[in-house]
Amino acid sequence: MGLRRGGLQLGAPAQALGDLRVTPDPDKQWRIDNAFALKGVRLRFQPYVRWSETWSHDHCAACWAKFAEFNGPDVLHEGYATCEDYPRGARYEWVCPTCFADLKKDMQWTAAPT
Numbered sequence: 218m219g220l221r222r223g224g225l226q227l228g229a230p231a232q233a234l235g236d237l238r239v240t241p242d243p244d245k246q247w248r249i250d251n252a253f254a255l256k257g258v259r260l261r262f263q264p265y266v267r268w269s270e271t272w273s274h275d276h277c278a279a280c281w282a283k284f285a286e287f288n289g290p291d292v293l294h295e296g297y298a299t300c301e302d303y304p305r306g307a308r309y310e311w312v313c314p315t316c317f318a319d320l321k322k323d324m325q326w327t328a329a330p331t
């Protein structure tokens with residue numbers, strides 16, 4: 218056994234390090250990191266409704282796109298929301314259609330019947 222240092226050699230040329238990257242798409246990784254708590258949940262596509270009267274809007278759990286009932290620049294009006302089986306309840310968390318399509322494999326999301 219003995220001491221083993223990590224696989225990477227210090228001082229290796231940058232080029233060689235580049236070949237070891239495991240994340241092919243950094244644009245996806247940050248969204249996966251944001252939405253990590255939603256891994257494996259069921260999501261149902263539906264028009265956006267506020268979770269409570271006191272909330273004015275929500276954000277996509279992955280990319281932070283805005284959901285609201287009012288109109289505005291870059292405001293989404295439909296998306297994928299958590300279902301009744303989610304611990305915090307239906308429509309507590311929202312995911313925009315773009316993120317659902319891009320990340321469903323990595324996040325093990327399933328679309329619930331509408």
Ligand SMILES: [Zn+2]
Binds near residue numbers: 280281313316
């Ligand atoms: Zn999104």
